[in-house]
Amino acid sequence: MRMKIRTREALQGLAFISPWLIGFLVFTLVPLVRTFWLSLNEVRVTASGIRTFFVDFKNYKDAFLTDVTFSGMLIDYALQMAVYIPVIISFSMAVALLLNLKIKGQGLFRTIFFLPVIISSGPVLAELTDKGAMTFEGLTNLGFLVNLQATLPPSIARLLAFAVGSFIVILWFSGVQILIYLASLQKIDRSMYEAARIDGASGWQILWKLTIPSLIPITFINIVYTIVTVSTFSTSAVIQKIQTDMYRPEKGLGYASALSWIYFLVMLAIIGMFVLINVIYRKKGGERS
Amino acid sequence: MNVPRLNRKVKTAAGIASVYFTLLLIGFVFIYPVIYIVSYSFMDTEDLVNPLVRWLPTKLYIGNFSEAARVLDFAPTLMKTLIVTVLPSILQTISASIVGYGFSRFRFPGKKIMLAALLATFIIPPQVTMIPQFLMFRDLKLLETIWAFILPATFTQGIRSAIFVLIFYQFFNMLPRSLEEAAKIDGASTFKIFYRIAVPSATPAYIIAFLFSLVWYWNETTLTALYLGEKWATLPLKLQNFAVTFRRLYPADPYSVVGKNLNEAIVMAGTFLTLIPLLMIYFFTQSWFVESIDRTGITGE
Numbered sequence: 401m402r403m404k405i406r407t408r409e410a411l412q413g414l415a416f417i418s419p420w421l422i423g424f425l426v427f428t429l430v431p432l433v434r435t436f437w438l439s440l441n442e443v444r445v446t447a448s449g450i451r452t453f454f455v456d457f458k459n460y461k462d463a464f465l466t467d468v469t470f471s472g473m474l475i476d477y478a479l480q481m482a483v484y485i486p487v488i489i490s491f492s493m494a495v496a497l498l499l500n501l502k503i504k505g506q507g508l509f510r511t512i513f514f515l516p517v518i519i520s521s522g523p524v525l526a527e528l529t530d531k532g533a534m535t536f537e538g539l540t541n542l543g544f545l546v547n548l549q550a551t552l553p554p555s556i557a558r559l560l561a562f563a564v565g566s567f568i569v570i571l572w573f574s575g576v577q578i579l580i581y582l583a584s585l586q587k588i589d590r591s592m593y594e595a596a597r598i599d600g601a602s603g604w605q606i607l608w609k610l611t612i613p614s615l616i617p618i619t620f621i622n623i624v625y626t627i628v629t630v631s632t633f634s635t636s637a638v639i640q641k642i643q644t645d646m647y648r649p650e651k652g653l654g655y656a657s658a659l660s661w662i663y664f665l666v667m668l669a670i671i672g673m674f675v676l677i678n679v680i681y682r683k684k685g686g687e688r689s
Numbered sequence: 690m691n692v693p694r695l696n697r698k699v700k701t702a703a704g705i706a707s708v709y710f711t712l713l714l715i716g717f718v719f720i721y722p723v724i725y726i727v728s729y730s731f732m733d734t735e736d737l738v739n740p741l742v743r744w745l746p747t748k749l750y751i752g753n754f755s756e757a758a759r760v761l762d763f764a765p766t767l768m769k770t771l772i773v774t775v776l777p778s779i780l781q782t783i784s785a786s787i788v789g790y791g792f793s794r795f796r797f798p799g800k801k802i803m804l805a806a807l808l809a810t811f812i813i814p815p816q817v818t819m820i821p822q823f824l825m826f827r828d829l830k831l832l833e834t835i836w837a838f839i840l841p842a843t844f845t846q847g848i849r850s851a852i853f854v855l856i857f858y859q860f861f862n863m864l865p866r867s868l869e870e871a872a873k874i875d876g877a878s879t880f881k882i883f884y885r886i887a888v889p890s891a892t893p894a895y896i897i898a899f900l901f902s903l904v905w906y907w908n909e910t911t912l913t914a915l916y917l918g919e920k921w922a923t924l925p926l927k928l929q930n931f932a933v934t935f936r937r938l939y940p941a942d943p944y945s946v947v948g949k950n951l952n953e954a955i956v957m958a959g960t961f962l963t964l965i966p967l968l969m970i971y972f973f974t975q976s977w978f979v980e981s982i983d984r985t986g987i988t989g990e
Contacts, residue, residue: 406796409795409796409797410795410796410797410798411797412795412879413791413792413794413796413797413800414791414795414797415791416787416788416790416791416792416794416795416883417788417791417792417797417803419784419787419788419843419844419845420784420788420791420803420807420854421803422844423784423841423843423844423845423846423850424806424807424810424844424845424846426844426846427818427822427840427841427844427846428810428813428818428846430821431817431818431819431820431821431822431825432813432817432818434821435817435818435820435821438820438821449828450824495712495715498708498711498712499712501708503705503708503709507976507979509712509716510979511975511979512716512719512720513715513716513719514975514978514979515719515720515723515971516719517904517978518904518967518968518971518978519722519964519967519968520908521907521908521909521963522908522910522911522925522929523910523925523926523928523929523963524925524928524960524963524964526929527928527931527956527957527959527960528722528725528726528960531725531729531953531956531957568718568721568722571715571718571719572719579979579981624812628811628812628814631814632814632815632816634909634910634911639816639911642816643911643914643915646820653820653824656820657820660814660816660817660819660820663814663816663817664813664814664816664817667812667814668812671812
């Protein structure tokens with residue numbers, strides 16, 4: 401009888417999750433494998449359907465050896481991540497800390513800071529960047545910055561120019577992260593603050609020794625969220641290249657598939673790096689306590 | 690005796706002032722593009738070239754809007770955009786809630802692996818699956834039909850579906866089971882328990898999932914362009930091709946009065962028109978967006 405109840409429960413559970421199960425297989429797992437298979441082929445689209453010719457890893461070799469733009473795009477992508485992640489994370493953390501203070505107009509500020517999530521579609525951002533509404537004109541031409549760039553090694557100077565030039569765009573990717581930080585700030589146990597105050601800790605000390613450390617676990621989630629949203633945003637150069645190469649007869653679907661797998665692997669590598677950091681950090685924390 | 694207290698008062702006042710200053714400064718960064726769009730979209734050609742006019746147009750010129758609306762083909766495009774965003778959003782929300790409930794309430798073999806796979810789907814960018822999906826829809830003759838959006842949404846593989854399943858999963862986990870257990874003892878069927886007890890208590894999660902779906906579907910352009918094409922071009926997509934469409938509608942001809950040049954003001958009016966529907970939705974529902982994470986408790990590990 402007991403066995404029967406468990407089987408019934410399992411069947412009901414599977415019935416509830418069946419849409420996901422079917423969807424995951426049909427729209428994610430099979431396409432994922434199929435993209436990989438296509439990437440090993442030359443794909444020709446004919447009237448009767450698609451025809452594939454197995455070419456081994458030729459598309460991958462072409463992407464790095466023959467294609468003049470792709471490697472550069474990947475490097476730019478890595479640079480973009482190196483700038484975006486720290487800026488977005490520290491910015492959203494700082495804003496969340498400010499918004500968490502008990503001040504008047506909190507709701508209004510939250511409404512404003514969340515505006516980018518509503519507005520940021522690729523074309524709107526592109527239009528705004530195009531018209532210069534996304535940079536403060538003065539900033540890029542500041543004598544100080546121009547001089548600084550001249551003295552720095554070229555790679556770092558490029559990073560800096562990149563950060564300055566797209567500063568506002570970067571901030572525009574922070575909306576959801578601010579919300580996530582705010583929510584976890586509100587979950588911090590009030591009594592911990594009181595205890596710290598009784599022990600004579602100053603506001604500054606509480607911030608660095610109590611508040612920010614308690615935000616570390618959620619930071620990992622925010623980093624992953626940032627990587628995923630920025631990487632899949634439609635203005636990304638690699639994504640635009642994948643889209644245009646799809647329709648190019650000399651490159652085609654096979655080549656575009658290879659590009660998307662490479663892009664996916666680079667993204668996974670970046671996420672993996674942070675997973676590693678997270679694991680190491682947790683281990684250290686465990687040893688300490 | 691009084692000096693330290695006064696000192697502290699001054700200190701806190703200065704602190705509050707600096708907090709406001711910082712928030713206003715940062716807030717300006719987000720408002721700035723919006724002001725820019727609004728102010729430029731009302732400028733006529735004279736204002737645009739006049740170096741004295743920087744922010745405030747000398748008069749409210751609305752000619753840009755009629756031109757931009759023509760280029761965007763506004764009313765029909767808005768209808769299409771609404772269909773393409775609202776329908777998948779509703780389906781995605783419903784299916785995500787069913788799946789989330791399933792993960793939260795039942796024990797079944799392989800659940801842990803499936804939850805891990807669910808999390809992993811969030812990391813898989815749509816770009817890696819879109820080519821086979823495109824071919825599949827092509828073979829099924831579903832390209833350029835709304836089915837190419839409806840089917841993935843129904844099977845919780847729409848835009849960022851994984852997040853919504855997780856929201857519902859977390860939400861149902863937080864909900865006490867006592868009511869559902871009582872109904873079970875009374876002999877209610879599992880589906881009835883879900884429909885009558887779980888669904889009504891999850892209203893906030895439904896609203897939030899729907900609103901976020903709506904915004905993300907609205908702002909999606911890569912997949913919309915690929916699966917739905919010209920036939921279902923949404924407002925953001927029309928904005929993307931704004932310059933091309935404009936030149937087709939108003940062929941440049943320096944000697945004719947009819948020919949017009951595409952200026953910044955018209956583009957900004959187009960951008961404004963693209964934004965306004967979403968902004969209006971946001972205006973009425975903003976507390977749901979802004980408090981969403983508090984209300985659904987998604988950050989609970």
